[in-house]
Amino acid sequence: MLNIRIEKTQAPKELPTKENPLKFGTIFTDHMFIMNYETGKGWHDARIVPYQPIALEPSAMVFHYGQEMFEGLKAYRADDGRTLLFRPNKNAERTNRTNRRICIPEIDENDYIDAIKALVKVDEAWVPTKPGTSLYIRPFIIATDPFLGVRPSDTYMFMIILSPVGAYYPEGLNPVKIWIEDDYVRAVKGGIGEAKTGGNYVASLKSQVKAHDAGYSQVLWLDGVHRKYIEEVGAMNIFFKINGTVVTPMLNGSILPGVTRDSVIQLCKNWGIPVEEKRISIDEIFEAYQNGTLEEVFGTGTAAVISPVGELRWEDHIMPVKTGEIGELSQKLYDTITGIQLGKLEDNNKWTVEVK
């Protein structure tokens, strides 16, 4: 059991009850969790303190060499008042997978979950209750050695901050338009694509700006080698329902192994819907579109849960999906996952964890 020192704020902020809808990622709660690492000493000094700025040397390695990682999960307020986390063990596992790739020391996964629970408990009043809202949890780690030179840092800070949120995409459950990028590349096999680290996101900005300017809200990436296999969306994995079968790119080393992705695959299997993880070329998708078998397209991610896709644009080809409505399977997945998250549906897979 992680030993956490707690220092409560003397100046609690006002809860954002009036702010509706909550703008994603802009409001933070009263407290944050911090734990330090030092070579030889390990992770130490776990504490919950008032939410406040952090002071770092200008030479701190995180500012120069990108040694940083983050995670994202949510706490939900169930109808019966319980506060539930959704599969936090998957985020703990993925943190360590990212850490191994970018040479950050691993964190005990039980300690990691204890830290999340303890912080959410302290700020439990901030878990919003309106439908579609939740408390977004952002664990992250930064390299803090005051040193200029390329090597893994000897010191790190692990922090967790909390933000009450509404819908991630302004569209909500309305279908989004997606731009398929064939010029820029986000990640490549052998690189850091499957790690949740800043470098992958900064690589995506330019293409995202281009897509926005063209009226598309998200970018779908193709692989960096052949420039034809589907990878993932900026902050979501992608699924296609083609002729009754659900397909999604296999985990190939350059895409993020999403928790929602995994949950969707398991649910489809439970329901007896054929689901395949495989290499999917953009030509296959285009063909399915042309012959009318492209039934549904949706993104999956913690922020939006299920995000229906209403249009794909690939070079000069514009592919409307369905008639601008959310598909039947997308809706069922959304209802089921959010139902489990909110404690309304039976949690057969033991996905939720109560914060006590």
Place this chain on the structure above:
Amino acid sequence: MLNIRIEKTQAPKELPTKENPLKFGTIFTDHMFIMNYETGKGWHDARIVPYQPIALEPSAMVFHYGQEMFEGLKAYRADDGRTLLFRPNKNAERTNRTNRRICIPEIDENDYIDAIKALVKVDEAWVPTKPGTSLYIRPFIIATDPFLGVRPSDTYMFMIILSPVGAYYPEGLNPVKIWIEDDYVRAVKGGIGEAKTGGNYVASLKSQVKAHDAGYSQVLWLDGVHRKYIEEVGAMNIFFKINGTVVTPMLNGSILPGVTRDSVIQLCKNWGIPVEEKRISIDEIFEAYQNGTLEEVFGTGTAAVISPVGELRWEDHIMPVKTGEIGELSQKLYDTITGIQLGKLEDNNKWTVEVK
């Protein structure tokens, strides 16, 4: 002319006169430069202040999405007492090239150079004088919006810090051993490889640790698509002298356009040495090694200037270069570039800029 407010430190540190050799990137001078950016307002509030920690919100975008860039150049103390910069306009240009790639607003290149000059002037006493030493200049920009979500930031900080340095590699001018990586990938065409941003360096750490453990001090990267074309070393561009001709990988979008690389190419041309920028496969290098035409190998970069390579390891092939000595051309390039940097040799190309 950039208007810079100057606030001098009340507690100057002791100059590191006793520290010899200076350990690269660990000691910082008395002052730093800061300038802020805000959408609508542009770059503003240029100031030189005492060197101090910076306080940022835990949600500052730089900690999460890697929107950060850096540069590196040096100031040298000439024998006649002048302080000289080496081609700072190239760093200013490259900053904006990086900025365009990762959606950071550009900085006026004259302002950029003015800022460097002004800061070096304030801390001029810190420019060390021993042979092989210099004042390393680290301009960098970080995204500071307190916001969780992937998009370019609306606020940034541009900072410059200074560090008196000795040799970058403990080997100095002794040849280094280089590991050719054929498993991990640093960057790929269409990605951010040619930008000087953290994401490229974090991607290199794991391979670097592996190479170190095997007794190699640096990693040479192969391209991410074919996994056979030579790219660059962790913080250096790479040159080969094969049968009298100097060859180096062409600028293909995934390697950094090095200032030292450019200077070496120009000097070779001036000297009538054939020099080619082209796609070079590892097989070609191996072949040249086998048939005895691989005459010299060296890395180029601001930190080490010229770093002779004494051994290349590619899979199970160990290729010693020469007999563990610095090559003739490597030595001549080193002497010439450092001679110009220190104001000892005629600066025909107008590469040096005096700090007045």
